[in-house]
Amino acid sequence: MDFATLLQLLESTIRMSTPLLLACLAGLFSERSGIFDIGLEGKMLIAAFFSAAIAYNTGNVWLGLLAGIGASLGLSAIHGLASITFRGNQLISGVALNFLASGITVLIAQSWYKQGGKTPTLTGGARLNEINLPLTETLRDVPVLGPIYAQVISGHAPLVYVAFLAVPATWWLLFRTRFGLRLRAVGEAPEAVDTAGISVIRLRYTAVAICGILCGIAGAYMATGLQPFFGKEMTAGRGYIALAALIFAKWRPWYALAACLLFGFLQAVAIRFQNFDLGAFTVPVQVMDALPYILTVVILAGFIGKAIPPRAGGTPYVKER
Amino acid sequence: MDKMPAWADAVLVPLISILIAAVLSALVIAALGMNPFEAFQLMVEGALMKSSGWGYTLYYATNFIFTGLAVAVAFHARMFNIGGEGQAQIGGLGVALACLFIPWPHWSLALIAATLAAALFGAAWAYIPAILQAKRGSHIVITTIMFNFIAAALINYVLVNLLRPAGAMEPATATFPAATSLPTFQQMFSTSETVLFRGSPANITFFIAVAACIGVWLLIWRTRLGYELRAFGFSETGAKYAGISPVKITVVSMLISGALAGLMAINATMGEAERLVLNASEGAGFIGIAVALMGRSHPVGVFLAALLFGFLYQGGAELAFWANIPRELVTVIQALVILFTGALDNLVRWPLERAFLAFRPKGAQ
Numbered sequence: 001m002d003f004a005t006l007l008q009l010l011e012s013t014i015r016m017s018t019p020l021l022l023a024c025l026a027g028l029f030s031e032r033s034g035i036f037d038i039g040l041e042g043k044m045l046i047a048a049f050f051s052a053a054i055a056y057n058t059g060n061v062w063l064g065l066l067a068g069i070g071a072s073l074g075l076s077a078i079h080g081l082a083s084i085t086f087r088g089n090q091l092i093s094g095v096a097l098n099f100l101a102s103g104i105t106v107l108i109a110q111s112w113y114k115q116g117g118k119t120p121t122l123t124g125g126a127r128l129n130e131i132n133l134p135l136t137e138t139l140r141d142v143p144v145l146g147p148i149y150a151q152v153i154s155g156h157a158p159l160v161y162v163a164f165l166a167v168p169a170t171w172w173l174l175f176r177t178r179f180g181l182r183l184r185a186v187g188e189a190p191e192a193v194d195t196a197g198i199s200v201i202r203l204r205y206t207a208v209a210i211c212g213i214l215c216g217i218a219g220a221y222m223a224t225g226l227q228p229f230f231g232k233e234m235t236a237g238r239g240y241i242a243l244a245a246l247i248f249a250k251w252r253p254w255y256a257l258a259a260c261l262l263f264g265f266l267q268a269v270a271i272r273f274q275n276f277d278l279g280a281f282t283v284p285v286q287v288m289d290a291l292p293y294i295l296t297v298v299i300l301a302g303f304i305g306k307a308i309p310p311r312a313g314g315t316p317y318v319k320e321r
Numbered sequence: 322m323d324k325m326p327a328w329a330d331a332v333l334v335p336l337i338s339i340l341i342a343a344v345l346s347a348l349v350i351a352a353l354g355m356n357p358f359e360a361f362q363l364m365v366e367g368a369l370m371k372s373s374g375w376g377y378t379l380y381y382a383t384n385f386i387f388t389g390l391a392v393a394v395a396f397h398a399r400m401f402n403i404g405g406e407g408q409a410q411i412g413g414l415g416v417a418l419a420c421l422f423i424p425w426p427h428w429s430l431a432l433i434a435a436t437l438a439a440a441l442f443g444a445a446w447a448y449i450p451a452i453l454q455a456k457r458g459s460h461i462v463i464t465t466i467m468f469n470f471i472a473a474a475l476i477n478y479v480l481v482n483l484l485r486p487a488g489a490m491e492p493a494t495a496t497f498p499a500a501t502s503l504p505t506f507q508q509m510f511s512t513s514e515t516v517l518f519r520g521s522p523a524n525i526t527f528f529i530a531v532a533a534c535i536g537v538w539l540l541i542w543r544t545r546l547g548y549e550l551r552a553f554g555f556s557e558t559g560a561k562y563a564g565i566s567p568v569k570i571t572v573v574s575m576l577i578s579g580a581l582a583g584l585m586a587i588n589a590t591m592g593e594a595e596r597l598v599l600n601a602s603e604g605a606g607f608i609g610i611a612v613a614l615m616g617r618s619h620p621v622g623v624f625l626a627a628l629l630f631g632f633l634y635q636g637g638a639e640l641a642f643w644a645n646i647p648r649e650l651v652t653v654i655q656a657l658v659i660l661f662t663g664a665l666d667n668l669v670r671w672p673l674e675r676a677f678l679a680f681r682p683k684g685a686q
Binding site for chain 1: 401458460462464466467468470471477478481614650656657659660665666667671
């Protein structure tokens with residue numbers, strides 16, 4: 001593999017990691033507050049559709065982004081209602097919302113555009129355009145680092161940088177603010193938070209809403225940046241990979257970055273090389289597809305460190321007990 | 322604390338939940354610009370008013386009975402097996418191997434072998450998540466989701482690289498030998514004068530599914546193992562005190578669950594497609610969740626719910642054909658059913674409980 005191919009691969013890694021990273025951080029907020037969310041996939045999907053559709057209808061990608069976030073927040077509200085207010089089963093609620101998104105996006109897309117469940121291709125201002133970071137041209141001639149900066153780091157859609165900046169922001173919010181302390185506490189010992197006179201319900205709704213916003217950005221990036229249209233089931237299991245990354249990262253923001261870059265790299269390799277030739281043997285593309293899941297199972301099994309979820313995760317909080 | 326009567330909890334709550342889901346589904350159809358009553362009529366006509374429609378309805382129902390029972394058995398031990406999809410696909414691999422590589426003289430022998438293979442392969446695929454949950458505490462929901470994806474990648478690899486006949490483009494196995502072809506309802510019930518179930522895929526597997534319902538009922542309510550399973554689901558610590566091994570119950574219930582999901586493949590892969598294709602389970606593993614929730618994990622309930630979803634599937638196909646409404650409508654209905662019977666059931670239960678307490682007979686404290 002030569003240097004140019006490696007650069008392409010890394011550039012593609014950054015793009016593939018972005019939706020994973022946003023969804024993974026979304027899940028991190030929700031699960032740290034004690035609300036399991038396997039509906040990341042559905043939220044991304046519905047956001048992808050509404051962002052592409054509104055961007056196409058208005059010709060403005062930012063209105064599309066807002067619509068995507070709004071749709072994702074709508075699903076978050078249902079999830080919150082089911083799992084916080086009505087103390088239902090959070091996993092079942094997540095499953096239901098994934099199906100809801102998967103069905104309703106195609107129904108509306110077909111009803112609006114009649115193109116077999118996809119939106120028309122976005123052009124011009126309806127697409128996310130790539131931005132060049134400062135000094136890209138000046139530094140291009142610097143050996144090795146110049147091309148890396150110009151090709152891998154610079155020249156992505158703005159939402160890519162939002163995703164990567166969200167990592168330190170999440171870390172700061174969770175581990176350096178009062179809100180973050182409470183959020184983490186509510187996922188471990190909600191009764192303690194309640195005793196301190198802080199509303200468990202409000203904290204959890206806030207976390208679920210943040211989760212909705214981040215999933216919304218992830219979906220919008222997929223349908224306006226990564227690809228210039230919405231297609232049926234276009235998230236293709238990324239919500240589940242993000243969930244896997246979250247476990248892989250043991251519910252920590254910086255680890256999440258590493259996990260998402262790794263899984264994004266695997267996706268990039270799987271796209272670039274159908275069968276990855278390692279000289280001695282070839283790795284079939286299916287192994288690359290399955291690797292995130294296999295790694296997660298290994299992590300879950302506790303063979304490489306132990307992944308311990310927030311203690312109160314998945315159980316609704318009942319005040320009287 | 323006072324409670325509402327058991328019958329209200331078992332029948333009234335799911336019934337009202339389904340009603341809400343139905344009303345919302347009707348609103349969705351109306352929003353798509355179609356009269357919901359006309360749509361319903363079209364579905365009934367296509368799925369129930371002719372024998373070939375029933376042939377499709379029962380074919381789909383057979384799939385959903387298996388996957389619904391799979392989820393239900395795991396639910397009794399308070400486990401959520403979301404991996405029916407993967408287990409069914411791996412079950413399909415078992416069926417394909419049994420049908421392709423052994424020259425069976427008669428379909429009945431092939432059916433027995435394929436049934437065993439499907440159950441064995443499905444159970445094996447559920448074994449790893451089960452043992453990880455039992456021994457290492459890995460969350461079964463997450464591991465079974467992961468195993469769905471791993472199964473899809475594995476089947477993809479096997480079909481593309483190993484089982485695809487030379488020269489074929491499509492990633493699928495060769496067609497199974499004619500001797501393994503299962504009798505369809507058309508062959509079984511048609512007389513020389515009238516042809517019934519014309520061209521529809523319903524086959525003898527339906528009766529295996531009915532037998533599986535009875536088997537699961539016997540297992541859960543008439544055997545020691547079933548008692549242990551329910552006790553474990555009711556209270557893990559209580560079961561432990563009673564000398565029930567959590568490891569054993571977790572693994573055994575998941576093995577049964579996986580085997581049931583795997584059995585779906587005899588209907589879909591051996592009965593209908595007669596070869597193994599990509600994504601042979603077609604989402605039936607997930608519909609099993611809706612079926613089990615709606616059927617309250619009782620075999621009779623699962624049977625009825627599977628019939629309803631079979632009807633929805635066939636009716637949805639009719640709608641897609643005649644009214645140009647995408648088949649994804651069924652996905653939305655399925656989502657609403659899961660949401661209201663599974664996650665939002667307290668939305669119905671709490672007000673109902675209050676109503677019952679308000680109107681209870683005076684003096685009956």
